[in-house]
Amino acid sequence: LCDLYGLDTISTGGTLAWAMECNERGLLPEAQKLGLRFGHADGLFRILRMIAEREGLGALLAEGSRRAALETGSDSCYWAMHVKGLELPGYEPRSLKTMALGLAVSPRGACHNRSGAYEADFSGEVDRLRADRGRGALVAASEDFAAVLDSLVICKFLRKCFTDFYGEAAELLNRVTGWDCSASELRQVGERIQIFKRLFNQREGWQPKDDWLPPRLLSEALPTGVAQGVALTAAELKEMICGYYQARGLDENGLVTGGKLRELEVLIAAAAGMKSCQATKHAAS
Incomplete structure (x- = not known):
């Protein structure tokens, strides 16, 4: 229906x-x-x-x-149960700590399609029941990966078909377009997309408090199941968010810096967007 x-x-x-x-x-x-x-x-x-x-x-x-x-x-x-107005998908953030971070910082809100952070939790690469600062780099990488997949119009159900995604995807792109795009350039495209998303949100009034989870998830432990008693505290979430901002090259409030824009060669955005970034920084302080 x-x-x-x-x-x-x-x-x-x-x-x-x-x-x-x-x-x-x-x-x-x-x-x-x-x-x-x-x-x-x-x-x-x-x-x-x-x-x-x-x-x-x-x-x-x-x-x-x-x-x-x-x-x-x-x-x-x-x-x-929402983040930035978008309702949570069918995952339990308290027992999937990387996913919890991905939902909190996503520019779109609680979207599992713009960040595959849950895959790190399911893979056994990390302890899904424990939070740490290192989750930030995992979430940032998953966001970049998802952004490139979407830009290439590749179905996410095919994401496991690649053994070297950026290298193979660059080759596919070059064969179709005649371009000469390297794997590292394609990887940077994903990062650039994510930075532009944050710049857009900052222009539209985003505040650091918006990168957060519903209070209920930070005040109630899981009542049943294999992870019964597991909780996610505000301090744990804050630590992971700080790790994400660091991995993204943002400032301590999650704002895009002029240095990051120059690194990604988006100087046009630096001229147009940094005024709104400064206004957001002033409001945050």
């Missing part, structure tokens, strides 16, 4: 979960009338149509969990 109505399944699911919890806590009387409760699917078919047509409660939920929670109040922002 989400596909038929043109609704994003992740954001719709996350927003409906918010509405169900509101119902459990005595908010949103219309949600109770519709039978929106965890474990009960009957009310979902009707509310999906209502969201698509912005009818009744659907008009509120169509705005997503962040805006719906702000309008509803009563501390409902606490159980609105």
Whole structure:
């Protein structure tokens, strides 16, 4: 139904979960009338149509969990699971520490398609239950990789077909276009894309506090499962974010520096974007 109505399944699911919890806590009387409760699917078919047509409660939920929670109040922002307004995908950040960082710092919000950070957790390359500063470099590399994949219009399900991605991708690009692009140049393209994303967000009002996770994830440990009792603290997240900023060559507040722009040979952006960066820095201080 989400596909038929043109609704994003992740954001719709996350927003409906918010509405169900509101119902459990005595908010949103219309949600109770519709039978929106965890474990009960009957009310979902009707509310999906209502969201698509912005009818009744659907008009509120169509705005997503962040805006719906702000309008509803009563501390409902606490159980609105989003980053920068984008609802979290189906991964548990408290037991996937690299993924937690990737979701927090992503320019797009909680998007698993713009960062494959979870792959480091699943691979056994790191201890997924422990946080450390070194996750920053892993997240930055995964973002660059995803950016180049998207730019080459290569399906992410094919990402494991490469043994030397940047080298092989550069060869494919050169054969199609007649260019002479090296593996290192292509790798830098991914980094440049990510820096431009951050510059765009800074121009539009991004603040350092926006690189963060929902408070609930930082105050409640996992209640069940193989990782029962595992938590993610604000101090752990802050340490990983500092590592990410360092790996990205950003300043201590996550702002793009003139030096980084010169390194990436984007001096046009330096002239156009640094004024907004300075304004953001002033606001952060």
